[in-house]
Amino acid sequence: MTRHGSSSRVIAVANLKGGVGKTTTVLNLAGFAGQIGKRVLAVDTDPQGSLTRVALPDDGPTASLTEAFARRAQSLDGVRCPSRFAGVDLVPSSLALEAVSSRLFRGRDVSMSCSTCSRPILPSTTLS
Numbered sequence: 001m002t003r004h005g006s007s008s009r010v011i012a013v014a015n016l017k018g019g020v021g022k023t024t025t026v027l028n029l030a031g032f033a034g035q036i037g038k039r040v041l042a043v044d045t046d047p048q049g050s051l052t053r054v055a056l057p058d059d060g061p062t063a064s065l066t067e068a069f070a071r072r073a074q075s076l077d078g079v080r081c082p083s084r085f086a087g088v089d090l091v092p093s094s095l096a097l098e099a100v101s102s103r104l105f106r107g108r109d110v111s112m113s114c115s116t117c118s119r120p121i122l123p124s125t126t127l128s
């Protein structure tokens with residue numbers, strides 16, 4: 001967890017092991033925080049898109065985090081949308097995000113990271 005300013009926090013839920021409850025944890029944390037009046041942005045970084053399938057409304061955008069990476073976006077405008085849950089915005093994932101992840105992990109394209117797109121909302125972000 002990383003603090004940004006006095007009130008915002010970044011919580012990353014990650015584990016190499018599959019099926020251990022990562023998506024369920026995010027859904028519950030985000031949903032609860034939204035219900036008690038916090039403003040939440042849930043960023044689905046998993047190409048499987050399980051969070052996206054549950055949280056993206058039927059009329060949600062077709063653009064995803066993949067497109068933000070592809071166009072080297074400096075913000076999440078255009079891919080961020082209201083989710084099905086009160087107080088929770090979502091940045092959807094798509095299967096094509098796998099290709100982006102592969103490039104990042106192989107160190108071929110270190111110029112892009114979540115911190116680049118989220119800089120406008122997290123000015124001093126240390127995410128990468």
Ligand SMILES: Nc1ncnc2c1ncn2[C@@H]1O[C@H](COP(=O)(O)OP(=O)(O)OP(=O)(O)O)[C@@H](O)[C@H]1O
Nearest residue numbers: 015016017018019020021022023024025046048050
């Ligand atoms: N606290 C819990 N107690 C019992 N079952 C749980 C709990 N949390 C999650 N589950 C169940 O475990 C299964 C896997 O959960 P989930 O999809 O959240 O895991 P994941 O780590 O996101 O999986 P993946 O690696 O495939 O993304 C689901 O069927 C979910 O309902």
Ligand SMILES: [Mg+2]
Nearest residue numbers: 022023046050
């Ligand atoms: Mg999952």
